[in-house]
Amino acid sequence: MTTDVNEIIEQRCVITGIGQSAVGRRLGVDPVELSLDSVLLAIEDAGLTTKDIDGVSTYPGPMENPPGFSGAGAYDIIEALRLNVGWYDSGLETSGQLGSVIKACLAVGAGLANHVVCFRSVWEGSAQGTGGRASVTAGGSGASGRVGGFLQWTLPYRAPSAAIWIALYARAHMEKYGTTEAQLAQIAINARRNAALNPKAIYTDPMTLDDYFNARMISSPFRLFDCDAPCDGSTAVIVSRADRAKDMRKPGIQVEAVGSAMHDRPSWDQLYDLTAMCNRDASKQMWSRTDLTPSDVQVAELYDGFSFLTMSWMEALGLCPVGECGPFIEDGTAIARDGVIPVNTHGGQLSSGRLHGYGFIHEACVQLWGEGGARQVPGTPQVAIAAAGGGNTCGTFLLSNYR
Amino acid sequence: MADSPGFRLLPRVTSTNEFFWTGGLHNELRFLRCQDDHYIIHPPQPICPICHGKNLAPETLSGRGTVVSYTVNHQAWMPSPELPYVVALVEIEEQEGVRLMTNIQGIPPEDVRIGLEVEVAFEHHTDAEGDVWIPIFQPRSGKGA
Numbered sequence: 001m002t003t004d005v006n007e008i009i010e011q012r013c014v015i016t017g018i019g020q021s022a023v024g025r026r027l028g029v030d031p032v033e034l035s036l037d038s039v040l041l042a043i044e045d046a047g048l049t050t051k052d053i054d055g056v057s058t059y060p061g062p063m064e065n066p067p068g069f070s071g072a073g074a075y076d077i078i079e080a081l082r083l084n085v086g087w088y089d090s091g092l093e094t095s096g097q098l099g100s101v102i103k104a105c106l107a108v109g110a111g112l113a114n115h116v117v118c119f120r121s122v123w124e125g126s127a128q129g130t131g132g133r134a135s136v137t138a139g140g141s142g143a144s145g146r147v148g149g150f151l152q153w154t155l156p157y158r159a160p161s162a163a164i165w166i167a168l169y170a171r172a173h174m175e176k177y178g179t180t181e182a183q184l185a186q187i188a189i190n191a192r193r194n195a196a197l198n199p200k201a202i203y204t205d206p207m208t209l210d211d212y213f214n215a216r217m218i219s220s221p222f223r224l225f226d227c228d229a230p231c232d233g234s235t236a237v238i239v240s241r242a243d244r245a246k247d248m249r250k251p252g253i254q255v256e257a258v259g260s261a262m263h264d265r266p267s268w269d270q271l272y273d274l275t276a277m278c279n280r281d282a283s284k285q286m287w288s289r290t291d292l293t294p295s296d297v298q299v300a301e302l303y304d305g306f307s308f309l310t311m312s313w314m315e316a317l318g319l320c321p322v323g324e325c326g327p328f329i330e331d332g333t334a335i336a337r338d339g340v341i342p343v344n345t346h347g348g349q350l351s352s353g354r355l356h357g358y359g360f361i362h363e364a365c366v367q368l369w370g371e372g373g374a375r376q377v378p379g380t381p382q383v384a385i386a387a388a389g390g391g392n393t394c395g396t397f398l399l400s401n402y403r
Numbered sequence: 404m405a406d407s408p409g410f411r412l413l414p415r416v417t418s419t420n421e422f423f424w425t426g427g428l429h430n431e432l433r434f435l436r437c438q439d440d441h442y443i444i445h446p447p448q449p450i451c452p453i454c455h456g457k458n459l460a461p462e463t464l465s466g467r468g469t470v471v472s473y474t475v476n477h478q479a480w481m482p483s484p485e486l487p488y489v490v491a492l493v494e495i496e497e498q499e500g501v502r503l504m505t506n507i508q509g510i511p512p513e514d515v516r517i518g519l520e521v522e523v524a525f526e527h528h529t530d531a532e533g534d535v536w537i538p539i540f541q542p543r544s545g546k547g548a
Binding site: 160 | 411412413414415416417420445446471472473474475476477478480481483487488490491492500501502503504505506517530532537539
C-alpha cells in the first residue's frame, strides 16, 4: 500500500463475515461464551480461521457497571482463541458503539492488521433479572451512596436513565417542529412488523397504534415500546483489508465511508441545539467522504435505543429533511420493507433486543448479501447505512456492494 | 425552601463543586465564572474554555431561568416520594446554553411547558458526609399556570 494523505482510508476495508450468538431475554450463559460464539461464527462466515485473525476491537471493553453492559473485553477473546494480534483496542470514549468498528477500519487501513474481528456483547437481560430496565446508569458509591463525576448533575434529580435524557430531546423536537406521539409510534410499529420475520427477535406479536398508546408511560413522550428491550447476546463482524480478501467465501462488503465527528460538547444536557445531536456531525462527515448521496441508500439500519433516536438519525443523514421526519414516517409506509427507505429491517433494538449498536451493522450486511430470508428487502440493496449511538456518542457507516 | 424533600441520591461534595452544592445555605445559586471574559462555566472545570485562563471564581446569579425541555417521568427508577415527577432542562437567565437538569415543583406536572419561566428553590439534605442544598426550580412568583 502507498500512503496518500487525501485517501479515504476506510475504503481499503471490506466486511467479510458476520456472526451472532443466541439472543434472548435471559439466556443464563457466560457472556464470554456468547462473545466467542459470535466471533467464531463470523470467522467461519468469512471463510477464515483463527490463525488469520490478527486484530480485535470491541466496545466498551471491561466494565463492571452498569450490570450486563459489557460481556467481554478484547483480552478475553485474544486469550480464549490464543490469537496473535497486530492491533487490538477497546474503549468507551468513542463515536458510539460502532466507533469500535471505525477504529478497526483505521487499523486495517494503516496496515496494522489484515483481518480484525469486532464484537459487542451484552447480558443485560440476565443481569437485570425480572426487575430493572435497560440504560439505568450506575448508582452511588461509598458508605453514603454519594455520586460524583457527570452523574452528580443527573442522579440527584432522579434522572438515572437515558430514557429521561433522550426524552428531553424528543420533547424539544416536538416543540420546534410539531412532531407528534403518533409519528413517534411508527418507529416502534415498523420495528415490530419487521421483527415478526426475524427468528431471533424478542418481541414478535403484531402491535397496533392502540397497543402502542395503551402501554404504560415511562418518561413522556416515551412509552414502554419506545424503549429497547434488554437482552443477552453477542454480535461480531470481520473487517478485512480489501487487497487481502480477494478469494473469500463471500464477496466483501465495501466500506464506502465512515463518520465519527462531534462538533459539540461531550455532554447530554449542554448541546447547543436540543433538537439535534452529534449524529448530524458524524453524518455530514460521512457524506463528505463519498460521492454517494442519501438518495443512493436502499436500506438504513438506524439506532433505536429509544424510538426518537431513529428519527434523529434519519434527519441527520439526510434521509428526510430536518424537522420533517414525523410527517415522512406518519403513515408507516415510507420506512417499511417495501417503502422509500426501509428502516430497521430486523426489528431494531426495540423489538429484536438491545444488542447495542452492532445489530445494525450486522443487519446491513445481511441485507447487502441478500441473506434476509423472509425479511429481505426486495431487489437486494446495493447501498446501506448502519448508524449507532445518540447524543454525544455517534458513529455511522456507509456500506455497498460496489467495487 | 421546599419542604418534605424525600429521597435523593446526593452529590459528593469536593473542592471543585462545593460552591454549587452548598450555595443554598445562603439561598444562592452559584456558578463558576471567568473573571476575565465573564464566561459562565458549567459543569465546573479548571480553566475557561474561551480564554484558557485560570482566573475563575464562583458568582451568585439571579436564580432565574427558563424551561427549555422537560419530561414527565412515570417510571420508579429509584425510591421516589411521588410519581410522576418532572425532569427538566432549565437554561439560566445569564448565559445562553448554560443548563441544569433539575426538577420542577410547585406546579402540576401536566402544566409544565417549554418556555415556562422558573426560579430556584433549595432542598436541604444531610447525611454522614454532611449538608448539601439541591437546587430545584418552581414557577416564578405570579407566573404559575
